[in-house]
Amino acid sequence: MASVLRRSQTVLNSLCRRQFSASPDGNLTTHAGKSMNLYSAINQALHIALETDPRAYVFGEDVGFGGVFRCTTGLADRYGKDRVFNTPLCEQGIVGFGIGLAAMGNRAIAEIQFADYIYPAFDQIVNEAAKFRYRSGNQFNCGGLTIRAPYGAVGHGGHYHSQSPEAFFCHVPGIKVVIPRSPYQAKGLLLSCIRDENPVVFFEPKWLYRLAVEEVPEDDFMLPLSQADVIREGSDITLVGWGAQLSVMEQACIDAEKEGISCELIDLRTLLPWDKETVEASVRKTGRLLISHEAPVTGGFGAEISASIVERCFLRQGEQNINVLHVVRPFSSLHNPIHILLLCLCID
Amino acid sequence: MAFQVRKATTKIIPHFRNGMGFFLGPLEMGFFNSYSTHLRNTSFSAHKIGTRILGSENMPTHLFSRRFESIKVGKQLNCVNDDRDDQVLEFPGGKVKFTSQLSFIPDREEERIPCFRVLDDNGRPCMYSNFTQVSKEVAMKIYHDMVTLQTMDTIFYEAQRQGRISFYVTSLGEEAINVASAAALSLDDLIVPQYREAGVLIWRGFTLKEFASQCFGNKYDYCKGRQMPVHYGSKRHNYFTVASTIASQIPHAVGAAYSMKMDKKDACAVTYFGDGGTSEGDFHAALNFAAVLEAPVIFICRNNGWAISTPISDQFRSDGVVVKGQAYGVRSIRVDGNDALAVYNAVRAAREMAIQEQRPILIEALTYRAGHHTTSDDSTRYRPAQEMEWWRVAMDPVSRFRKWIESNGWWSNEAEAELRSRLRKQLLEEIQLAERSEKPPVADAFTDVYDVPPSNLQEQEKWLRKTIKTHPQDYPSNFPL
Ligand SMILES: Cc1ncc(C[n+]2csc(CCOP(=O)(O)OP(=O)(O)O)c2C)c(N)n1
Ligand SMILES: [Mg+2]
Numbered sequence: 001m002a003s004v005l006r007r008s009q010t011v012l013n014s015l016c017r018r019q020f021s022a023s024p025d026g027n028l029t030t031h032a033g034k035s036m037n038l039y040s041a042i043n044q045a046l047h048i049a050l051e052t053d054p055r056a057y058v059f060g061e062d063v064g065f066g067g068v069f070r071c072t073t074g075l076a077d078r079y080g081k082d083r084v085f086n087t088p089l090c091e092q093g094i095v096g097f098g099i100g101l102a103a104m105g106n107r108a109i110a111e112i113q114f115a116d117y118i119y120p121a122f123d124q125i126v127n128e129a130a131k132f133r134y135r136s137g138n139q140f141n142c143g144g145l146t147i148r149a150p151y152g153a154v155g156h157g158g159h160y161h162s163q164s165p166e167a168f169f170c171h172v173p174g175i176k177v178v179i180p181r182s183p184y185q186a187k188g189l190l191l192s193c194i195r196d197e198n199p200v201v202f203f204e205p206k207w208l209y210r211l212a213v214e215e216v217p218e219d220d221f222m223l224p225l226s227q228a229d230v231i232r233e234g235s236d237i238t239l240v241g242w243g244a245q246l247s248v249m250e251q252a253c254i255d256a257e258k259e260g261i262s263c264e265l266i267d268l269r270t271l272l273p274w275d276k277e278t279v280e281a282s283v284r285k286t287g288r289l290l291i292s293h294e295a296p297v298t299g300g301f302g303a304e305i306s307a308s309i310v311e312r313c314f315l316r317q318g319e320q321n322i323n324v325l326h327v328v329r330p331f332s333s334l335h336n337p338i339h340i341l342l343l344c345l346c347i348d
Numbered sequence: 349m350a351f352q353v354r355k356a357t358t359k360i361i362p363h364f365r366n367g368m369g370f371f372l373g374p375l376e377m378g379f380f381n382s383y384s385t386h387l388r389n390t391s392f393s394a395h396k397i398g399t400r401i402l403g404s405e406n407m408p409t410h411l412f413s414r415r416f417e418s419i420k421v422g423k424q425l426n427c428v429n430d431d432r433d434d435q436v437l438e439f440p441g442g443k444v445k446f447t448s449q450l451s452f453i454p455d456r457e458e459e460r461i462p463c464f465r466v467l468d469d470n471g472r473p474c475m476y477s478n479f480t481q482v483s484k485e486v487a488m489k490i491y492h493d494m495v496t497l498q499t500m501d502t503i504f505y506e507a508q509r510q511g512r513i514s515f516y517v518t519s520l521g522e523e524a525i526n527v528a529s530a531a532a533l534s535l536d537d538l539i540v541p542q543y544r545e546a547g548v549l550i551w552r553g554f555t556l557k558e559f560a561s562q563c564f565g566n567k568y569d570y571c572k573g574r575q576m577p578v579h580y581g582s583k584r585h586n587y588f589t590v591a592s593t594i595a596s597q598i599p600h601a602v603g604a605a606y607s608m609k610m611d612k613k614d615a616c617a618v619t620y621f622g623d624g625g626t627s628e629g630d631f632h633a634a635l636n637f638a639a640v641l642e643a644p645v646i647f648i649c650r651n652n653g654w655a656i657s658t659p660i661s662d663q664f665r666s667d668g669v670v671v672k673g674q675a676y677g678v679r680s681i682r683v684d685g686n687d688a689l690a691v692y693n694a695v696r697a698a699r700e701m702a703i704q705e706q707r708p709i710l711i712e713a714l715t716y717r718a719g720h721h722t723t724s725d726d727s728t729r730y731r732p733a734q735e736m737e738w739w740r741v742a743m744d745p746v747s748r749f750r751k752w753i754e755s756n757g758w759w760s761n762e763a764e765a766e767l768r769s770r771l772r773k774q775l776l777e778e779i780q781l782a783e784r785s786e787k788p789p790v791a792d793a794f795t796d797v798y799d800v801p802p803s804n805l806q807e808q809e810k811w812l813r814k815t816i817k818t819h820p821q822d823y824p825s826n827f828p829l
Binding site: 082085087088090092093095096097098099100101102103104105106108120123124127128131132133134135136137138139140141143173174176197198226273274276277 | 538540569570571572574575579581582583588589591593596597598599600601602603604605606607608610617629630633634636637640641795796797798799802803804805
């Protein structure tokens, strides 16, 4: 057991040292721009959002001084305390306030300090934000609301600083759920979320806040929502993931390649509403699907993907030979390294 | 184990406040209540407290270390005999005076917060009341709209009993809060309602046809037939759409008010909720946010004594709702909710302060839910018939206001009879029309979930249409395809 843990720790460490890539060939990036980490990319997106829209507001716990992850650094100084401000420590208040602000035609960008603490706001997100437009017959909407929350394992967070709660929100029609995998993606997707006409929950992979570095254009750009991204092309198996888990999966693809397995890796990016077509097309080509996420496997979003793909590619068309595997990363801090072994197992 | 320890200490712990640094948690709150009567205006000596604590040695030290410290300090102070009361602590929020008196803030004042009223039970203006007189025109509209609400409630309630609509909620007994508060506001003020404030919409000109269309969920319903009856909403009337969820609308009013503040609007947000709603976290979150963010918002609590079958004695032990404002730094008033003139005056003053001073105001209106909770409820099972009868007859806000306009010579029996029969006739017509109108099309089930229907919803719509085609006999014919 100890040696197993040691081995996976080595894999993890090598991952951490590796510069993060967003390009299909696995090399350091192709986007012309400044080299920056993920939190700086988020910070830049927020600067642009506030700069380009006088009706944009950024608020949450400790947001005024820059936020505990530094994502809001410099915003209050630049755009004033009326537009970038601390709120009381109360998640249901933050989201409820944000809904009212957004309903008046503003871009309300709310920060929940950790995704682990988003649950007090669950009712406001599920019963209010998601249904605001529908229940009013489109007379009112809170589409200007974006809720940012750092999610996922960092290696020492235990139960309350590591959770990946995305599946809870993917069950809720009326909101969008978006998770970026890298600095470039984070900036482009966040700007799209902020400017989207629907409430969005945007989970940021906090493991990568400082770790992931890539070239990010300094200008104002957006990446499309509900469009998956094929990170690397392959012919033997399709791998689907999102957020920080993709860095692990990318390494697995490289390892599998050495053993002669050609992997196609897809970043879902938007989990709700998700891009079935891209995943379906890939699985039709490879005939195999592996889904991996950090969140618990039972009732996880992987189950939705595997059910939909089996239904589309297998049941409807009567195709054979589709194998679906569903792998998770447990969120106990001690067991973090184990998921990599699971991955190796799957590829075997 | 931990539980036992806590239990052993409850004799003394409940009387400590959070800020003193050794409050244990919600487990003790029940005891707080039962002991509170003995505690009023009493202070304990350090010696007494010391003995009791020393009696509970098996407590986890991390909870009690500060406690022992504070007692030691207390004893030292006594020895030096230095009990000057003029020393202060400079603390964020202002100077805090030190005191050598070990005394607790009482759980409540001896006297309850008084209730502002203008008209007495017989509709006579109280002497020396400093109220703003309403014009005849405004008074007549207030009365007209209260009677409209009362009549609409009676007829829609009947329609539900006959099975013509699925559900209904009356505002019986709360007509004055509804209409008179609306009268004191401007149309630019945003209404963020619960479900028992249809009178605000009446005041703003929402027509009986519009009410009927929503309750029958026909194609003229602005909510496109998606919600239960009485979940009204109208952009044109600056009235957010009602949700069934209790209290979840309250923080929205704060966000909206903040936007109005940023836009330097000459208007405020006004949110309504019940006594039951004040137990929800959203109420507390909203009051606190509004105070901290200095938002021009008026919180109007209709304290009607009941939350379905739960009496306020099971809801809270504070002196009602009005006292909760001060703890959050929110200016507050208690008003007689069955006195239209009092409600009108309180809301008018609140609005002026909210907008001029950019601050939140809390209004607690005392009233009574004279009807059942909803058409799904039979309140005779949990409250005495005499109680209901007394509020309905002796305390009825509509007749009280009528006495006042009659005493002014503005109203007569003939006018009354004419108004009521005209409204009745009009309502019966609207009900028939609304009932016969076409339902919203099936496509409306899938639109407005997002601004544009995404592919998954388009796919689901296709499935539904396919199913309708294969099972046409199961599809209700009054919903256009
Ligand atoms: C969050 C939530 N919990 C429970 C309910 C069920 N419910 C509907 S109305 C109600 C009582 C509300 O009482 P109050 O706030 O005093 O308003 P009133 O009906 O007296 O106007 C309850 C418990 C609900 N709608 N929402
Ligand atoms: Mg009530």
